Amino acid sequence: MSKVNLQRLGETVFQSSDRVSAELLALTYGSTVKQLLVDYEEPDEVNKQLDQMGYNIGIRLIEDVIANSKIYTISSFVDSAEIVAKVAFKMYLGVVANTVDWNSDKTEFSLQFDDNPLTEFTELPDRYSDLWYANILCGIIRGAYEMVQMKVECKYTKCVLRGDDTNEIRIVLREMLLERPPLDDE
Amino acid sequence: MSEKRVTPARKEVMESSLELLLIEIVRWFVYGWKNGRDPQKTDAGNGSADVDQIAGSLNRKLALTNAVHGMGYDVGQRLIERLSTDHLKMETNLEVVKYICKDFWEETFKKQIDVLKTNNKGRFVLQDNNFRWIRKASRNDPSQLKVEDFLTFPAGIVCGAMNRLGVDCTVSADAASAPMCIFTVEIAQPPNNSRQQ
Numbered sequence: 001m002s003k004v005n006l007q008r009l010g011e012t013v014f015q016s017s018d019r020v021s022a023e024l025l026a027l028t029y030g031s032t033v034k035q036l037l038v039d040y041e042e043p044d045e046v047n048k049q050l051d052q053m054g055y056n057i058g059i060r061l062i063e064d065v066i067a068n069s070k071i072y073t074i075s076s077f078v079d080s081a082e083i084v085a086k087v088a089f090k091m092y093l094g095v096v097a098n099t100v101d102w103n104s105d106k107t108e109f110s111l112q113f114d115d116n117p118l119t120e121f122t123e124l125p126d127r128y129s130d131l132w133y134a135n136i137l138c139g140i141i142r143g144a145y146e147m148v149q150m151k152v153e154c155k156y157t158k159c160v161l162r163g164d165d166t167n168e169i170r171i172v173l174r175e176m177l178l179e180r181p182p183l184d185d186e
Numbered sequence: 187m188s189e190k191r192v193t194p195a196r197k198e199v200m201e202s203s204l205e206l207l208l209i210e211i212v213r214w215f216v217y218g219w220k221n222g223r224d225p226q227k228t229d230a231g232n233g234s235a236d237v238d239q240i241a242g243s244l245n246r247k248l249a250l251t252n253a254v255h256g257m258g259y260d261v262g263q264r265l266i267e268r269l270s271t272d273h274l275k276m277e278t279n280l281e282v283v284k285y286i287c288k289d290f291w292e293e294t295f296k297k298q299i300d301v302l303k304t305n306n307k308g309r310f311v312l313q314d315n316n317f318r319w320i321r322k323a324s325r326n327d328p329s330q331l332k333v334e335d336f337l338t339f340p341a342g343i344v345c346g347a348m349n350r351l352g353v354d355c356t357v358s359a360d361a362a363s364a365p366m367c368i369f370t371v372e373i374a375q376p377p378n379n380s381r382q383q
Contacts, residue, residue, distance in 0.1 A: 014200065022197035024294060025204050027264050028339075031257035032211060038253075053214055057206050064202055092203040117199055121264075 001071075006082050010090030013068050022094060022117040029118050033133060043131035051154075054136035058143020065091070065144065074148055077173050078102075081109050084141065084171075093117050107173040110157065111141075116167050124161045132156040138169060151175040201296075205322040208339065209331075215254045216335045218246070251338050258342020265343065266350040269293055279373055282351045283310050290347055295319065295340070308373035312344075317367035333361045337369075344369055 001009070032053075036046045066072060069087050074080045085097040089111075097113035118134045132138075138154035145152045151174045158168035269290060276282045287299035291314070301313040320336045337359035345357040354374040361367050 018201040018296075019198040020201045020204050020296070021293070022199045023268065024261075024265070025199050025207065027261045028204060028207055028211075030264075031260050032207070034260070035215065035253060035257050053210055056213065057210050060209075061206055064206070068202075092200050094197060094199045117197060120197075 001079075001082075003082055003086060006086040007090070007096060009069060009071075010087040010096065013087065013091050014094060017068065017091070019094075022120060026117055026120040026122070029134075029136070030122060032136075033131075037128070037131075043128050047130075047132050047135045050132070050135040051139035051142070054139020054141075055143040056139075057136070058140040058145075059147055060143075061092075061140060062144045062147040077150065078106050080145070080148070080150065081111075081171070084144075085111055088144070089113065109171055111169045111171060112158075113167050114160075116160070119159070119161050119167075122161060129162065132159060133161050134159065134167070141169065141171060146177075149177040151177055201318075202322075205319070208319060208336065209322060211254065211257070211339060212331060212335050215257070216247070216250050216338065217331070218250055251335075254338045255342040255345070258339040258344075259346035259349070260342075261339075262343035262346025262348075263350045264346075265294060266290070266347040276351060279308070279353055280304075282348060282353050283312075283371065285351070286344065286347060287312060294343065308375050310371040310373070312369040312371065314367050314369070316365045317361075320361060320364055320367065333364045334359070337361055337367060341369060344371070 033046070033050070036049050037043075040046050040049055065088055068091060069083075071083060071087065074083065081099045085099050089095055089097045094117060095113055095115045097111045099109045100112050101110040102108065116134055118137070122133060124131060124133060135156055138156055141154045142152055153172045153174055155170045155172075156168070157170050158164035158166055160167055276285055283302070283304075287302050291297065291299050295314065296318055297314070297316070299312045300315040301311075303311040303313070317337075317340075319340055320333050341357045341359040345355060348355050348357070348371065356372045356374075357369055358372075359367060359369045
């Protein structure tokens with residue numbers, strides 16, 4: 001599907017879905033980050049926990065993506081990138097992302113998005129300057145990719161809360177997992 | 187009065203996003219499943235102090251539940267700061283409760299409370315016949331997660347919102363007849379009863 005068609009699909013799914021105010025999601029997410037900072041204190045550790053939390057969500061979210069978008073096959077990593085940017089981001093966050101900075105092998109790209117509903121109403125105090133506030137997104141993307149047999153690494157590289165001009169997540173394809181039957185099916 | 191309804195720049199996200207996050211909040215903070223595992227099974231001791239262990243895990247669950255209530259409380263306070271600015275000052279507890287049941291419920295939970303009852307002594311029972319925040323919860327992992335655990339966070343939200351409107355109260359919730367949920371608000375009675383009912 002072309003980029004334009006995917007964008008249209010994302011928009012259609014978004015418009016036809018039940019929606020809530022972005023504020024409610026932002027505040028709920030904010031309370032989550034705040035509690036993790038209480039529990040773990042170190043921003044680096046909180047980054048890890050947010051990633052893990054996101055992973056737990058990502059592995060369940062993929063069913064939802066497929067059910068809503070009716071995209072049943074993903075032919076390549078390049079295609080998948082556009083689906084994440086134009087369909088999944090639009091569906092879940094109401095914003096569209098762009099895929100930029102592909103490497104020559106087409107195994108790495110950056111996901112860029114100016115608006116991030118998760119960071120709305122948020123300012124990072126100086127002592128949390130090492131925190132990647134919306135790091136849950138990295139875990140979600142990683143978990144969702146794993147469910148379609150692609151092992152990826154995701155890393156936040158720019159965040160407007162840190163004074164960057166945009167938000168950016170680097171996604172690197174590490175391995176295409178082969179579908180094989182589970183080893184122990186009881 | 188109704189200006190907020192036509193605010194053009196209201197940003198929205200898919201409801202699923204919130205639902206998925208709420209489920210993870212319950213799994214993570216109420217159950218302490220950090221890596222998809224039940225921690226009570228992984229950190230079992232030497233087996234010699236069963237009673238202590240059970241008491242310990244109950245205390246732990248209580249502490250975790252309190253943390254989630256606190257998270258909701260925080261959200262409730264901040265929501266009310268954004269929602270009630272264009273509202274008239276509410277003089278009585280009943281006015282506050284009515285505002286919570288109508289405008290606040292609609293903004294937050296996308297419908298109004300269906301039945302409101304009170305004993306006129308500071309207890310208000312708010313009945314939502316189809317509470318949206320447990321829809322996904324009751325479909326996902328029904329055997330592992332208890333529906334009532336999904337009410338800790340929203341009960342915290344209601345408590346935080348009421349408190350921000352000047353009403354000191356506790357809020358508990360019950361999902362015995364899910365998807366119908368009941369939130370019970372107990373308003374603290376000051377000795378001099380300065381607020382009228």
